[in-house]
Amino acid sequence: MKAVITxxxxxxxxxxxxVSTECSNYGANILDISQSVMREYFAMIMLADIDALTIPxxxxxxxxxxxxxxxxxxxxxxxxxxxxxxxxx
Amino acid sequence: MLNTADILETINMIREENLDIRxxxxxxxxxxxxSDDPARLCDRVYDKITxxxxxxxxxxxxxxxxxxxxxxxxxxxxxxxxxIGGCLDADGFLRLAHTLQRAADTLGINFIGGFSALVxxxxxxxxxxxxxxxxQALAETQCVCxxxxxxxxxxxxNMDAIRRMGSAxxxxxxxxxxxxSIGCAKLVVFANVPEDNPFMAGAFHGVGEPETVINVGVSxxxxxxxxxxxxxxxxxxxxxxxxxxxxxxITRVGQLVASEAAARLGVPFGIIDLSLAPTxxxxxxxxxxxxxMGLEVTGAHGTTACLAMLNDAxxxxxxxxxxxxxxxxxxxIPVSEDEGMIAAVRSGDxxxxxxxxxxxxxxxxxxxxxxxxxxxxxxxxxxxxxEISIGVANTKTTAVRVIPAYGLGVGxxxxxxxxxxxxxxxxxxxxxxxxxxxxxxxxxxxxxxLKN
Numbered sequence: 001m002k003a004v005i006t007x008x009x010x011x012x013x014x015x016x017x018x019v020s021t022e023c024s025n026y027g028a029n030i031l032d033i034s035q036s037v038m039r040e041y042f043a044m045i046m047l048a049d050i051d052a053l054t055i056p057x058x059x060x061x062x063x064x065x066x067x068x069x070x071x072x073x074x075x076x077x078x079x080x081x082x083x084x085x086x087x088x089x
Numbered sequence: 090m091l092n093t094a095d096i097l098e099t100i101n102m103i104r105e106e107n108l109d110i111r112x113x114x115x116x117x118x119x120x121x122x123x124s125d126d127p128a129r130l131c132d133r134v135y136d137k138i139t140x141x142x143x144x145x146x147x148x149x150x151x152x153x154x155x156x157x158x159x160x161x162x163x164x165x166x167x168x169x170x171x172x173i174g175g176c177l178d179a180d181g182f183l184r185l186a187h188t189l190q191r192a193a194d195t196l197g198i199n200f201i202g203g204f205s206a207l208v209x210x211x212x213x214x215x216x217x218x219x220x221x222x223x224x225q226a227l228a229e230t231q232c233v234c235x236x237x238x239x240x241x242x243x244x245x246x247n248m249d250a251i252r253r254m255g256s257a258x259x260x261x262x263x264x265x266x267x268x269x270s271i272g273c274a275k276l277v278v279f280a281n282v283p284e285d286n287p288f289m290a291g292a293f294h295g296v297g298e299p300e301t302v303i304n305v306g307v308s309x310x311x312x313x314x315x316x317x318x319x320x321x322x323x324x325x326x327x328x329x330x331x332x333x334x335x336x337x338x339i340t341r342v343g344q345l346v347a348s349e350a351a352a353r354l355g356v357p358f359g360i361i362d363l364s365l366a367p368t369x370x371x372x373x374x375x376x377x378x379x380x381x382m383g384l385e386v387t388g389a390h391g392t393t394a395c396l397a398m399l400n401d402a403x404x405x406x407x408x409x410x411x412x413x414x415x416x417x418x419x420x421x422i423p424v425s426e427d428e429g430m431i432a433a434v435r436s437g438d439x440x441x442x443x444x445x446x447x448x449x450x451x452x453x454x455x456x457x458x459x460x461x462x463x464x465x466x467x468x469x470x471x472x473x474x475x476e477i478s479i480g481v482a483n484t485k486t487t488a489v490r491v492i493p494a495y496g497l498g499v500g501x502x503x504x505x506x507x508x509x510x511x512x513x514x515x516x517x518x519x520x521x522x523x524x525x526x527x528x529x530x531x532x533x534x535x536x537x538x539l540k541n
Contacts, residue, residue: 004096034093045096058154076100078157080091085345086338087095 002031002080003050003057005064009073011042019046019075022067026060027052042073047080103158106311107373108339110346111366112162113149114202114287116294116302116359117141119168127181130174131188138165138192138201141301146197148353152346160346161308161508165196166292167203171216179221186226186233193232200275202292204235207282210244210531212253220253224260227272234275234290238282240477242484246280246532248474254278255470255526259493262462266495269503273492274425274457278473280480280487285360286416291488302359303351304416307343309335310365311372313403317381328382329402336363336406344411362416363407364452365399367427369510375399375420376429376439387429388439396420397450417486419452425505425512426457434513441472441515449479454488459503459512462495464519469493471522482535 007019016035023030028048035044053060061077068075102108122133142165149163170185177185186204193201204226206216223235237254240246261272277291284295287304294302316335320328343361351358367375376387379395400419408414422444424430433439441458448454454476460469473489480487494503497514504511 004091006096006100045093047091058151061154061157076157078100079155081345082156082158082342083091083096083099085341086099087091 001050003028003048003077004080004083005046005048005075005077007042007044007046007068007073007075009042009068009071011037011040012071015042015071015073016044018067018071019044019064022064023048026063027054028060102309102312106309106315107368107370108309108312108342109159109161110343111306111308112164112287113145113160113346113350114164114166114292114304114306115142115145115354115356116166116285116298116304117168118294118298118300119173123173123175125176127177127184130177131185134173134185135188135192138167138189139195142196142198144354148350152349152353155349156346158342158346162200163198164287164289164292165193165198165201166287166294167201169203169205169207169293171206171213171219172296174219175213175215177215177218179218182219182222183226183229186222186230189233190230198232200232200234200289202234202236202289203294204233205237205293207238208250209238209241209247211247212250220257223257223276224264224272227261227275228264234292236277236279236282236291236293238279239473240280240481242281242481243534245534246474246477246481248526248532249529251278251470251473251477252526252529254473255466258469258491259466262493262495269505270462270492270494271505271509274490274505274509276490278477278489280477281485283416283486287362288364288366288417290490298359299357301356303347303354303356304359304362305343305347305350306362306364306366306416307339308366308373309339310367310375310378312339313365314372314374314378314381317378325398329398332399332402333406336403337410340407340410358413360413360415361407361411363404363411363414363418364416365403365420367421367423368508369426369428369431371428374427374429375422376427376433380429386436386438387433388443392443393446393450396422396447400451417452421453421456422447422451423456423490424458424515425503425510426508427510431510431512434515441517445475445479448476448487449483452486454480456488456490457492457509457512458490459492459494459514460517461498461514462493463498464493464517465521467521467523467526468517468519470526472517474522474526484537
């Protein structure tokens with residue numbers, strides 16, 4: 001199973017580091033990252049394998065959202081199936 | 090591999106355009122609760138509902154987390170209580186309504202539907218007792234929803250039942266007069282009622298349904314409106330395509346959530362209801378879609394044509410996205426629950442007559458319409474009879490949920506809060522249809538050849 005993690009907010013030092021550290025803390029393996037910075041705004045989409053997650057997925061969603069709040073970012077974590085069903089026949 | 094544009098489109102739909110799953114509704118059969126002792130019947134009903142739907146709300150929350158999409162309501166629909174309360178009198182049904190409220194409180198759901206009767210051809214003693222109990226039941230409970238089917242295309246129209254419902258609506262308005270006559274917002278009069286509708290207030294668990302079932306209602310007027318805006322000045326064939334594609338995406342999410350909920354709860358998946366269901370929030374309005382299609386304001390000439398096209402395109406797009414479609418499936422046009430409809434009524438551009446015409450081409454009917462409190466019972470019966478006739482003649486579902494707001498008149502507004510929203514009181518014609526209504530009896534079923 002894979003999760004899509006989206007991170008948006010004002011650019012800052014160490015955003016990717018903080019998010020990836022949190023992922024590794026809970027056993028999420030990052031498969032792909034796409035990121036862009038437009039002026040001072042930062043946007044990143046991460047694809048992570050969550051098969052070896054050490055906590056329930058809903059808790060993982062909450063932890064990342066909390067990390068976002070602490071750093072002035074918006075972090076949303078969603079199961080990849082919602083994107084697959086919507087965009088593929 | 091997913092592409093970034095697709096991911097951003099989905100996230101934008103949810104965060105900016107109010108895409109959500111409007112309701113996961115669990116249908117529960119109550120046939121095995123029947124008893125000749127009212128107390129035992131109530132106990133069995135309470136036990137069965139709270140046991141069967143025990144994990145409904147938490148499962149809904151988990152799925153919401155997993156896919157990052159809001160699931161606004163978790164609800165329960167039950168076998169029409171007139172079918173399980175054959176031996177009850179009005180007091181017994183009132184007691185049953187309180188039982189249902191208690192079950193809803195225990196489960197943490199916001200509505201329970203099925204305080205209902207099917208009387209399109211005639212009325213059993215129990216159905217009659219149930220209708221007697223409806224006004225008080227709605228006044229004394231918060232989550233219990235009631236519906237009565239008074240006509241079908243095959244059976245015709247039961248005018249005696251319409252008379253009873255006109256009276257029940259007026260009584261419910263009076264009994265809940267301290268709260269904007271909110272009782273009427275939980276009461277629907279139907280023609281050709283669907284048996285698997287997940288939306289309130291008209292949901293119940295029909296006679297041909299399995300023991301338990303999961304039905305899901307999707308939403309997304311904001312997503313459709315934005316897609317039309319982005320499409321710019323295209324012609325109507327292209328516009329229909331834009332709507333179909335959007336409806337497909339919305340419905341796919343509904344199908345995903347429904348399958349997941351059914352699997353987790355160990356309950357069969359029933360249907361997806363394809364309705365575009367608005368809320369009073371800005372950017373979640375069906376009226377604004379019609380305006381985006383090219384109307385200056387909803388209610389203008391051309392509104393019925395826009396709505397017919399929208400409704401058809403939503404169904405065409407949605408049908409392919411789901412394995413089973415049912416319920417009401419179409420665009421809802423409730424006045425109080427749609428910010429654009431409220432604005433159109435306030436500006437005087439949308440009348441009750443235009444709304445009635447619109448219901449001939451979309452899913453439901455005269456929905457959440459507030460009328461003056463001094464509207465007579467006969468006029469309300471006339472409104473119901475007109476709307477029900479549209480359903481019967483066109484072999485479609487129609488319904489009336491009208492609120493004769495006690496003590497209020499044209500120029501006033503009623504406010505119910507939450508998803509039920511607020512509505513300006515609309516003027517109605519006051520000339521009396523009393524002699525027609527009081528004839529009673531049944532309007533024969535319409536002929537279905539010699540079409541014109």
